[in-house]
Amino acid sequence: MSKLVIEGLGRVFPGVRGGAPVTALQPTDLVVADNEFVTILGPSGCGKSTLLRIVAGLDRPSSGRVVLDGREISGPGPDRGMVFQSYTLFPWLTIAENIAFGLLEKGLGAAETRAIVAAYVDKVGLRGFENHWPKQLSGGMQQRTAIARALANDPAILLLDEPFGALDNQTRALMQELLLGIWERERKTVLFVTHDIEEAIFVGSRCLVMSARPGRVKADIPIPLPHPRHYTMKTSPDFSALKARLTEEIRAEAVLAAAH
Amino acid sequence: MRPLEPISAGRRLALGILFFVLFFAAWALATLGGFVPKIFLADPLTMVRDGARLLTDFGFAADILITIWRVVGGFVLAALVAVPLGILMGAYKPIEAFFEPFISFARYLPASAFVPLLILWAGLGETQKLLVIFIGSVFQIVLMVAVNVGQTRRDLVEAAYTLGAGDYGIVRRVLIPMNAPEIAEILRLVLGWAWTYVIVAELIGSSAGIGHMIIDSQALMATGQIIFGILVIGLIGLVSDYLFKRLNQTLFPWRLA
Numbered sequence: 218m219s220k221l222v223i224e225g226l227g228r229v230f231p232g233v234r235g236g237a238p239v240t241a242l243q244p245t246d247l248v249v250a251d252n253e254f255v256t257i258l259g260p261s262g263c264g265k266s267t268l269l270r271i272v273a274g275l276d277r278p279s280s281g282r283v284v285l286d287g288r289e290i291s292g293p294g295p296d297r298g299m300v301f302q303s304y305t306l307f308p309w310l311t312i313a314e315n316i317a318f319g320l321l322e323k324g325l326g327a328a329e330t331r332a333i334v335a336a337y338v339d340k341v342g343l344r345g346f347e348n349h350w351p352k353q354l355s356g357g358m359q360q361r362t363a364i365a366r367a368l369a370n371d372p373a374i375l376l377l378d379e380p381f382g383a384l385d386n387q388t389r390a391l392m393q394e395l396l397l398g399i400w401e402r403e404r405k406t407v408l409f410v411t412h413d414i415e416e417a418i419f420v421g422s423r424c425l426v427m428s429a430r431p432g433r434v435k436a437d438i439p440i441p442l443p444h445p446r447h448y449t450m451k452t453s454p455d456f457s458a459l460k461a462r463l464t465e466e467i468r469a470e471a472v473l474a475a476a477h
Numbered sequence: 478m479r480p481l482e483p484i485s486a487g488r489r490l491a492l493g494i495l496f497f498v499l500f501f502a503a504w505a506l507a508t509l510g511g512f513v514p515k516i517f518l519a520d521p522l523t524m525v526r527d528g529a530r531l532l533t534d535f536g537f538a539a540d541i542l543i544t545i546w547r548v549v550g551g552f553v554l555a556a557l558v559a560v561p562l563g564i565l566m567g568a569y570k571p572i573e574a575f576f577e578p579f580i581s582f583a584r585y586l587p588a589s590a591f592v593p594l595l596i597l598w599a600g601l602g603e604t605q606k607l608l609v610i611f612i613g614s615v616f617q618i619v620l621m622v623a624v625n626v627g628q629t630r631r632d633l634v635e636a637a638y639t640l641g642a643g644d645y646g647i648v649r650r651v652l653i654p655m656n657a658p659e660i661a662e663i664l665r666l667v668l669g670w671a672w673t674y675v676i677v678a679e680l681i682g683s684s685a686g687i688g689h690m691i692i693d694s695q696a697l698m699a700t701g702q703i704i705f706g707i708l709v710i711g712l713i714g715l716v717s718d719y720l721f722k723r724l725n726q727t728l729f730p731w732r733l734a
Binding site: 273274275292293294295297298299301303305307308309310318319322323350352363366367370376 | 630632633635636637638639640641642646650651654655657729730731
């Protein structure tokens with residue numbers, strides 16, 4: 218069943234100071250099935266974030282359209298939860314209040330809100346930190362809160378824009394396992410943008426490789442690794458074969474991008 | 478001493494007090510030592526004696542209170558108008574485009590130059606005094622609040638949108654709480670400026686207030702009283718600044734975390 222349908226979606230940014238317009242994203246078609254975990258892999262400047270931002274409704278396409286659950290999207294909404302690369306917790310709200318932000322917007326009752334917040338605090342392992350300010354938490358904990366905040370809203374699709382990009386390697390690996398664990402238990406439709414090949418394979422059920430200048434989807438590769446996945450899988454032959462393939466795909470793009 | 482190296486709270490306090498001590502010592506030396514004629518500058522002891530007499534014999538406490546009331550009154554009126562307008566201008570660009578050029582122009586109109594006009598329009602009563610402070614503060618607050626709100630981190634606004642906030646929700650639940658501490662800081666800053674306007678307003682056509690006492694003392698060449706009046710303003714400023722800071726710290730604990 219298709220959850221998200223993208224038809225001829227393109228984005229051209231007008232030229233700066235009389236310069237030529239920049240094509241960030243060539244008209245792209247994409248169908249994402251229900252509960253699919255799609256990773257979007259590409260070098261910087263390949264339009265992967267632009268694609269995600271258009272799906273989120275934060276940017277407008279120059280052409281084409283995005284249809285979620287049969288409805289064309291025209292702006293941001295709570296049916297598309299998003300986690301950003303930068304730390305976007307509201308600094309004046311505690312961790313619990315941050316997670317409750319969308320629930321309050323929905324007009325949920327206090328008791329129900331409390332129950333949902335408590336459940337997500339547990340799921341991302343932040344019990345005991347409910348009343349802390351975001352500033353008092355490490356980067357990894359802040360991103361865990363951001364994931365909980367997006368999921369607590371029960372969105373139809375979860376959009377992640379390099380959510381672990383600012384974290385150190387060890388924390389990043391743990392965050393991947395946490396996110397994957399949640400997905401394996403709850404099944405959500407996910408679009409996950411990253412430039413990390415290993416990350417794209419480990420968490421995804423399908424990987425789109427994008428090429429730069431102009432941005433377009435170059436390859437659409439299924440990740441048939443079994444679930445539940447364990448971190449030791451990263452050293453398995455199947456994983457290595459996928460990694461080798463994606464490395465080849467992405468390397469050609471990186472070389473091209475670096476030449477510009 | 479090394480660049481940016483912090484110091485202990487005790488040493489900070491001691492150094493701060495040390496400056497006051499040196500300041501008064503230099504003043505005492507210049508005046509009591511006979512280096513400056515008494516007629517130009519009273520010595521600290523005369524100043525204290527004059528100040529005590531002002532408070533006991535001439536009801537100076539009432540002057541202080543009326544000046545404080547004028548500053549606070551005019552300032553609160555200005556804030557009530559300026560803060561909401563500034564927030565709207567920061568949030569909505571058409572509103573900003575409509576008001577910003579005029580307010581940028583009006584901000585340079587000196588409040589003190591309005592005193593004669595305001596006397597003509599509002600008489601010599603309290604309304605005129607409040608209006609001077611209002612005019613002096615309102616445009617400054619509007620512009621600073623608008624700039625501040627306009628610079629709210631875009632990613633926080635976007636995050637709120639993806640969590641289901643509407644346009645009104647963005648203003649109420651993101652722009653206002655995010656900028657509240659800065660707005661409080663702006664108010665603290667402008668309150669300091671309001672103190673200079675009130676004295677100007679009281680120098681002309683006034684029958685009470687610290688400024689009125691100062692202009693009266695000038696006629697009597699009572700430099701001790703003038704200096705006492707100026708010091709009182711400084712002390713009130715110091716205290717109100719401290720109270721404002723403490724209030725901000727209790728209102729916005731997340732800033733200190």
